[in-house]
Amino acid sequence: MSRFTQLGNDLYSGKRSFDFVARRKTWYLISVILVVISIAGPFVRGGLTNSPAYNFGIEFTGGSEFIVSSPTSTDQNIATAAVESIDATVMPKVSTIGASSIRVQTTQMTNEQTVKVKVALAKGYGVPETNVTSSFIGATWGQDITQQAIRGLVVFIILAALVMALYFRTWKMSIVAIIALLHDVIITTGIYGLTGFEVTPGAVIGLLTILGYSLYDTVVVFDKIRENTIGVMRDPGKTFGQQVNLAVNQTLVRSINTSVVAALPVASILFIGAFVLGAGTLRDISLALLIGIVVGTYSTLFLAAPMYAGWRSKEPTVAKNDEKLLAVQARAEV
């Protein structure tokens, strides 16, 4: 019999258990530190490297566009190398237009850089500099998309809180779930700022995926807590905190298995993306997704559940009952 199965059995029966609820102050502290780093870190990094806190892609900011006409080769790598020789942090989007033009899109360049890039492109493609034209392009992901998306998210969070409050019959669970959700989103967003990875539309979609995953994970564990605290599995001999802790432990094997299964494909994308392909779309999306999955699972176990237990334990009836039970338990131990 595998040791993991044995662990699952012990967690289920309560023979072994991890103190998610009892040591909650420690977990809160860790989360607060992580959140502070995620919020302040990007600005510190930006200040140190003299770059913006978040490296938004040209889809958000617009940028410069270069057109090389009649190049001697249509190899897209030449353009990438040419741009990187001027500014290594820029990841250009290169495509061929029609039969005989190369389009290179980069983040906004200064006039000086624009001239240098033009020279480098002309040299790379073996054409006179007059064959390279440049212009400014606007954002494809405009303000209108962002505004509509934010409005949608706010409506969703309010509705989700209402639905959860109705389902779990307590609004405390839904408030706690939303706090855990914000925690995950802040940390995942922070990863982009901390690493300086490019924020692309793909990254934003990735962040939305994490938002869904985080809430999903919390609902699954909270459903077990609901069952253990107000449902058929309720154990009258345990304090509220102990009941919650048992529920979290009983679903721990599920939490580990689910996060491993979710993380494995993302990790392999990250591995291929970062080590085989180098910088690019895949690396940028998968890192955030991987961190998001880990943080999403962590926040359910170490933040949402303990917060809920702590909050409910302050209710007078729960507190009174817990006090009595603790006294009984203390006597039994003697």
Added chain:
Amino acid sequence: MSKTPMRRAWRSLIWLLVLIVALIGINAGGVLFGGGSWTPKLALDLQGGTQIILTPQITDGSSVTPEQLNQAVSIIRQRVDSAGVSEAEINTQGTNNIVVSIPGTPDQDTINRIEASAKLDFRAVIETSQAAVSAVGKDGKATPAPSVNPNLPSTPSVKPTDASDPAWVTPLLQAQYDVFDCKSAAAQDASYAPADKPLITCDETGAYKFLLGPVEVTGSQIADATSGVIQTSQGSSTGQWAVYMTFDAAGTKAFAQVTTRLAGLTGARNQFAILLDGKVISAPATKSAITDGKPQISGGFTQQSAKTLADQLKYGALPIGFKVQSSDTISATLGSTQLLNGLLAGLIGLILVIVYSLIQYRTLGLVTVFSLAVAAVITYLLVTILSWYQGYRLSLAGVAGLIVAIGITADSFIVFFERTRDELREGRGLESAVETGWRRAIRTIIASDAVNFLAALVLFILAVGNVRGFALTLGLTTVVDLVVVALFTHPVLALLAQTNFFAAGHRLSGLDPQALGAVYRGRAQFAPSREVRAAKIASASKEAAKRQTIAERKAAMSNEAGADFGKAEN
């Protein structure tokens, strides 16, 4: 004893088969009759497409403001990609141009949809007549346009009381109307005419000219527009296409006032003209006042052109008209190596998931693997159908999103297996554990999927562009997840529970009660449910249980399963 769950399981599997066959059928229909394909279409980043550069059509030399340009980008985005699934990219270039990049090759309809301003105006008709057929003389030379004396009075002698008042027609206007040429520059500029002045213009074919009052209702007062076939009062189809509009509150009121007034007039002044970009597309007579704010436009529409106009009206008029400056194919920004590597990464990830599942759940892990395979087949078919029917395009980020969905889908199976194991730990027999575990698990699965589905629904309704496409993918994978766990994973497990291998709790089944600690139950600190406790009262200590032969244990277990199941059924 096990007839019902087995029959139910088979029925679920048959439904799943019907569903998959139906999806394949829809896709086959698309391939045979609608230009569909068996593979999903790819987005700009992976496949390339067409880049259309639009330049504003301005005749009076004024310049375009950045606000106008941004507004135009946002409206064109809606027109090109209302569902947000085609991964189209629309942005400004320089200070004047708009670049629309769309996957594939656009047809003329798409280009019409993009470039027309679609400014809709309603004006009352004051005069109308047949336009001069040709301004070209018999000798092939254009006859000089008859000149109009510019000194004629241009202000109404009597202040007009309403928009239909012939007092609008000054001698100058009358003279201009008399000589009006539908091919003249003035006719082309009608779209930019001031709204508070009368207007001389023609219909789309240039066969009739109109002298119209000031604008009374505009397209911006339209709340919604759809296209459809006109039906007779008997409900049979006339085969004629029309655009149905719904005005907002202010538009409804204004339109009711206009039609009430026109209904009382006769001759040309009984008509109101519907203008699209300055051209009269329809000038129906007003039989009675329209007070419900739901007029229809008919006349010479095809299914395509009716839909195009309805879409344009729905998403609003562009502040300026555009024309296509250039249209070129563009290559993918990510090479084919990126997609291959992405897929390779997905494959490696999937193999890791399979290995992990087999280690964790032994043979049961195979159920996960097959469930994921079924989910993959259904998702693939849905994506392919959507890419044919809705213009859905898979970008590299979209592929990554689908790979992440593996986690959320697999979670449902894991929740179900863990609940089943929990029930085994409580001492239930396998068959009963599967059913009880399922009842618990499906509650959790529905609750958590409901939250995801809510996110998908809200974002799909409220968001635009890529976010809307994401919402569609999320909603899709969530529904597939529910379908697979209910119609595949549960029935398969219910059937497996009947086999000797699983029911006897083979070591490698992943559902071995002994490994799951069912025998430790006596010492456990929790209170098992009463019915289970009763069934297990006879259960001996750890040592005794271990000394049982497999046959004994099997016998005990099947008795127990029968007893438990009997209870559950009653």
